[in-house]
Amino acid sequence: MANGLALRKAAREGQLSGTTTGQAPGHIQANLIVLPAVVARDFELLAARNPVPCPVLAKTKIPGDPHSFAPANLFLHSKDLSTVIDIRTDHPAYNVYENGKLLATKSDIKDEWTDSSVAFLIGCSFSFESALCKAGLTPRNIDLGRNPPMFTTSSRLNPAGIFTGATMVVSMRPYRPEDIERVREITRPYVKTHGEPVAWGWNALDELGIRDVNKPDFGPVTEFRDGEVPVFWGCGVTPQVAVMAAAEKIPGKVMSHKPGSMLVLDITEDQLFAAENTSIQPLGLVINGH
């Protein structure tokens, strides 16, 4: 299927319940976290204070409303968003948590969604990986048809409200030292999906507090080939780990997509990341009346 609208419709109608990996190539795919409104502001701050591992693409505007997102320009397909997006149904599959424990995996979260639910869409690494492929620097995990290995680190997140004490999770891809500057340049513009690496080289293991590069905390081990060194990126598992670590302070249920079952957006990578068309906005405030 070629576009986001078709994939979301298939997910909503129960025709698609598996992975979206490799579907609708060139379109942005997003991770999901749904929280009760009482902790949503803290989560928004956590992401704003840690944008590299926690790049928020959009959030629902009003607690309980599963249709309207801000910013709206991620959803280009239709003028009438209410007919297009229903965040309770448009992922192929969802995980439901309570007190940090997985309660169920479901094809929709209509029964779990409440008047206080707020949804966050978070960027994923598919975008910069396809850019690396196009440049002839295919990530090893793509070559092997796997996920990349992921590691918890000692790199502290800037705390926000109930979210304290969490650290960054990173993904790792091996590259030759002479390719690292190009890898940095190619991934740099992808600011909404982790951007350039956070660390590289064998020294990075010490810098990030990673003991053994062959013992990832998430995902499978990968292969190093001649002369390659590890290159680490901020990873979207970070906000999930931070939310789970704060589970005792979150009243009610937390929902997320089932890993691999992403929301496929209408906007393409070229539209979101065309380097000449982008301008970085500083951590921003909307000032009322100005």
Place this chain on the structure above:
Amino acid sequence: MANGLALRKAAREGQLSGTTTGQAPGHIQANLIVLPAVVARDFELLAARNPVPCPVLAKTKIPGDPHSFAPANLFLHSKDLSTVIDIRTDHPAYNVYENGKLLATKSDIKDEWTDSSVAFLIGCSFSFESALCKAGLTPRNIDLGRNPPMFTTSSRLNPAGIFTGATMVVSMRPYRPEDIERVREITRPYVKTHGEPVAWGWNALDELGIRDVNKPDFGPVTEFRDGEVPVFWGCGVTPQVAVMAAAEKIPGKVMSHKPGSMLVLDITEDQLFAAENTSIQPLGLVINGH
């Protein structure tokens, strides 16, 4: 003098060359960094990837133009910005650096400003300090009429372009453990001026790699009173240290304000930070045509 316009005019006309501390109470004051355009994008990315220690309030829109800033809503006083702000003259005093070395301290930088100069305004801690005073939690450094002690840490910044290997600088203020949640709440909304603390308690020394709380890297030692523990905030010295560390990769001169000689803005703290009027924007991209 009561407002930003009057203070900037006095600075421009050579009537004010000292500190702006305590002047125009309630108005936002900003730190300055001026870089050549060729490295400005990397600096903008460094700040966007590390918004807690490097909160960019605004930047000049076009290299070489010292008048027009984005976002423009920080400068409310006049519709015609070109008559109001000249970033080359409107700080009371400037430092000029080359290859990481201080060349001169001057009352304006008209001679140093070039067609490729880009200016960044960076938030400072005055705003949250006055909020703490109002709440009866006056920071010790204000009590003592000093700067707070500042420390380099082992907390790595997310690298961006030429800016690699830098770590966060933090400021420290002592508080009683039972006051820390209130201190966090009071400073949390000040997202443009470092926001809530990054770490607190005696364990934070280990977490941040600080050896001796009585040996600050910048600023004077402070006093602990009965039962107080250290509370650490991201500090605006961080971007200066990162720029100095990359000095060899920066062609030409770097300018900054002389410490204490800030740009006083027209906007007030109440306008910028009124909690009910603010909405956090995720690390943003402007998408062309949408």
